[in-house]
Amino acid sequence: MSATSSTENYVPKTSVGRIANFVDSRTGGSAMVKELGRKIFPDHWSFMFGEVALYSFVILLLSGTFLTFFFNPSMAETHYTGSYVPLQGVEMSVAYASTLDISFDVRGGLFMRQVHHWAALLFVASVSVHMLRVFFTGAFRRPRELNWVVGGVLLILALAAGFTGYSLPDDLLSGNGLRIIDGVIKAIPLVGTYISMLLFGGEFPGTAIVGRLYVLHILLVPAMILLMIAIHLFMLIVHKHTQYPGPGRTENNVVGYPVGPVYAAKAGGFFFIVFGVVALLAANFQILPIWDYGPYDPSPISAGTQPDWYIGFVDGALRLMPGVIGNFPFEFVILGHTLSLNVLLPALVPAGILFTLLFTWPWIERWVTRDDREHHLLDRPRNAPTRTGIGVAGVIWYCVMWAAASSDLIATHFHVSLNDVTYWLRVLFFLGPIVGYIVAKRIALALQRKDREIALHGRETGRIVRLPHGEFIEVHEPLDDYHQFRLVNFESPEVLPAQPDANGRISGKEKLRGRLSRLFFEDRVAPVTPAELEAAHEHGHHPAIEETAAETAAETQVTGR
């Protein structure tokens, strides 16, 4: 290797230099450091959620390893003899007893358990927010479609890691959660019962499930997450980071700080900040008090039984689903087999729709826009109104189901009827996304118009001036070029009608694409053209004239697509 041979004649002067040279001449590390160290990362607060996710995962690995030293994933029955009085002598599984021991008899155990759980909540939350950022800024476009898919897989793996962990302590809450999963699995036609028997090693709850989930939770799922993170970061380095549009930022460069030394220091410090926030949460706020819930026993269930937040939307969908509508039952017996649509539909369909749309969205948008170019400059969400609208619709749909998972707490804490909460959420389940789409899209378009106004006329200063002939005007302050750039320099695709193919025919699929293209881009606010800008600024000394001229220009631009 040239990297190793070129340093052979170099004689370092200091001892640190000698050690560094020793390592470098044997590993060629300096080439890698040079390559990675010069990587540029742009600075924006919204780019840091992926980092938060990564750091929470590291915290999870550290605290999780501590917990494995003391946790015993056995479902053998025992009588508790530890120091928590209200459970002494109670029959329970060894898994639950060892979790109690971690909480009450292992030094620092409760803190580490709480660190692990809070970090898990933060992990999934930061993954979700990171994905929302990527979606709303269009960072999933070519060349990053595959990395978007890897991110989606990571989200599902995060849910899997969370759920398998939630089920380990074998307390009443986790057992109730497993029972729901068991019910959902059993609702799958034909194979459901077999899958359930296979998973639980016989009839629910059996004596095998905690041990099995434990292996998944500490071995398979984290290994897959690590693999996916490696792929994710590798692709990030290959693609380079995206950046928001701005002066000097193009599709061919990245403006920001290099990894070494600025960004490495910032990112390293940020890890400790995230760890600190998680530690503060863990030290001050109780999470999953398993001693309150008691050992799992299939007969009792507690009021207010909910999953952790990230599974909430599935639980909410189950709560929203009516068992019968009028006289129409959602449960049928076909040839002696029960088909429970009232469980199967809510448990699988909304999650299926959400994840299918999530995974295929880059290709849907590519197909509708026929835009196959590489994009390294991000969209401001307002400059892609339809995508923003669809994203908001999805978020609202999710949030309605999410809220439904806490319908009982909404009822008790706002003193309303549980039934009414359910009815309203059922309505919102269907109407919410539609209203959300329309409102978000209109807000995005309105913000574009505002940007246009400001670019053309400058900022309103609130200073009223009386002209010699008696007229009052408000002074508008023109923007500097730097800020103006952000407002005028963005892409605004136009409707691309259905195109005939080589034989001059328009296929049905192409017609659909044309219609979708119209939905996407029919309503648009054209970006300010240089000519308009010049015209507006030329008349800068005569604000009154400028006003009318620009208004007509804006109107023609808005309506004449």
Place this chain on the structure above:
Amino acid sequence: MKALSQRRRHPLAAIALLLLGLLVTGGLYAVAGTVNEAKAQTTTYSAQDVEQGEKLFVANCATCHGINAVGAEPGAHGFQAGPSLIGVGAAAVDFQVGTGRMPMQMSGPQAQVKPKQFDEEQTRQLAAYVASLGAGPAVPSEEVLDTTKGNAAKGGELFRTNCAMCHNAAAAGGALTRGKFAPALGGVTGEHIYEAMVTGPQNMPVFNDANISPEGKRDIITFLHTIEEQGSPGGAALGSLGPVSEGLLLWTGGLAVIIGFTIWLTQRSS
């Protein structure tokens, strides 16, 4: 025995026998009397109590429960303003009036807790009046409320099996249908918990002594008082509401703080 038989004709024998008989009878009576007293300590009401209670009842309760507590006539929509109170017992009155639920603040799915309207003496008189109308559960004795004799672990098991599905495993309360709810049990006295179990107020089922023995009820009260006194070992309990309040804190608190830090870190943006 010989000495005894030799003295059977002693002039004092009859007196000795009489004294012995009196002593045994008196002793038995005294023992039986204290047993009765322990159970009926607060359930013996004087006629004056009943009389005073009736006056209070007519003035404050009869509007809904009817004169003589026979219940109101069904109104326009078949709703009854107040049910008959014959046979509900003193325990029901002590619970409903003692917790401020009665007189009811307003019509609704369920009577709300509010500051008590009657002092202890008046509550006792009302209880005496209602108890005089028909046999029902009495106010529990000190004996069955003595939590030093209770077993918190057993109580916990009974609570999770019988109560947690409505009241929440941590006794934080829960929702029922159509605006009804199971209240949180923090700060409720043992007496009121016991009375609620034996009388089944509002939408609560009755747990009679065949369902849960008095000792079991005492264990439940012990459990509830134990978990209330110990606080939350892991820090702020967030209302003991489970994953919902935890998730809410993470999103609104934890993530917000982290966003604050990200903004701070990237403040001097290029």
